[in-house]
Amino acid sequence: xxxxxxxxxxxxNSAMADTLDIGNTDTEKKTGxxxxxxxxxxxxxxxxxxxxxxxxxxxxxxxxxSLICLMLAGVCDMxxxxxxxxxxxxxxxxxxxxxxxxxxxxxxxxGVLPAVWVFCVTPKISIAFTAIFVFILCGLIRLAYFNVDExxxxxxxxxxxxxxxGLPITSSALAIPAVYLIGEFTAIHTQTIAALALLIxxxxxxxxxxxxxxxxxxxxxLVGIGAVEFCILIAxxxx
Numbered sequence: 067x068x069x070x071x072x073x074x075x076x077x078x079n080s081a082m083a084d085t086l087d088i089g090n091t092d093t094e095k096k097t098g099x100x101x102x103x104x105x106x107x108x109x110x111x112x113x114x115x116x117x118x119x120x121x122x123x124x125x126x127x128x129x130x131x132s133l134i135c136l137m138l139a140g141v142c143d144m145x146x147x148x149x150x151x152x153x154x155x156x157x158x159x160x161x162x163x164x165x166x167x168x169x170x171x172x173x174x175x176x177g178v179l180p181a182v183w184v185f186c187v188t189p190k191i192s193i194a195f196t197a198i199f200v201f202i203l204c205g206l207i208r209l210a211y212f213n214v215d216e217x218x219x220x221x222x223x224x225x226x227x228x229x230x231x232g233l234p235i236t237s238s239a240l241a242i243p244a245v246y247l248i249g250e251f252t253a254i255h256t257q258t259i260a261a262l263a264l265l266i267x268x269x270x271x272x273x274x275x276x277x278x279x280x281x282x283x284x285x286x287x288l289v290g291i292g293a294v295e296f297c298i299l300i301a302x303x304x305x
Contacts, residue, residue: 102163106150110164110171113142117175124183130302132183133243137296139175140239143168165216169209172235177205180238180267184260187246197261201268205235208271230277233270240288241267243295250302 120135150156150164181198188194219227245263249256280288 102160104153104160106153106156106160106164107146107167109142109146109149110168113139113146114171114174116142117171117179120179121174121182124179124186127186129183129187129246130299132179133246134296134299134303136175136179136183136239137243137292137299139179140236140292143172143175143236143239161220162217165213169213173206173209176235176238177202177209180242180264183242184264188257188261191261193265194261197265197268201264204268204271208232208235228279230279232273232275233267233277235271237270238267240292240295243299247295247298 116135117139120132120139123129123135124132146168153160156164181202184201185194185198215231216227241263245260246256248254249259
């Protein structure tokens with residue numbers, strides 16, 4: 067039994083090494099730069115730039131504009147995987163690079179941006195600091211774990227992922243604007259619920275709960291909710 071376990075561990079480690087090791091490539095010879103440069107990562111980079119713009123807007127007290135950037139970054143994240151999958155001749159290294167760069171972009175767009183937004187709109191009290199630290203840490207842990215899990219999954223099967231483990235980090239692109247709009251249209255002030263909502267979302271990132279990927283109806287519903295939120299935010303900017 068121990069020998070079998072050791073063999074299984076060796077197989078898993080080998081699969082992870084094959085998937086995660088960038089190894090020797092011709093990328094540097096083609097571009098003169100480190101990295102992989104093709105259309106599959108362009109939307110990810112655009113989303114990252116939009117997310118960082120949202121951070122700067124939040125610091126400048128442009129709270130609605132910052133939320134718009136958060137939602138636009140979510141749109142980019144929604145389609146970058148689909149665009150990447152159209153390139154059928156991607157090498158193992160290119161696929162792995164795509165996974166890694168997507169997660170690094172996500173921590174800026176859906177980890178740092180919501181945390182900075184909440185920090186800027188809430189009083190500087192201990193619960194706000196605690197919520198921010200927990201949220202960013204949980205988001206970082208979730209993304210790192212996802213990368214390891216995805217590497218193992220792709221080494222074992224070519225099928226699409228059917229379940230999420232824990233709340234996807236991109237959920238903040240809908241949740242944080244919803245918190246703001248609740249504060250705007252109810253008697254509950256945004257400052258009262260922003261830090262608490264951030265804390266709850268962060269904890270949900272790392273809860274080991276299986277969530278089935280939404281069906282077509284679920285995706286349409288989420289897109290519809292996001293569209294309503296986005297239109298309201300745009301209207302606030304224009305009015």
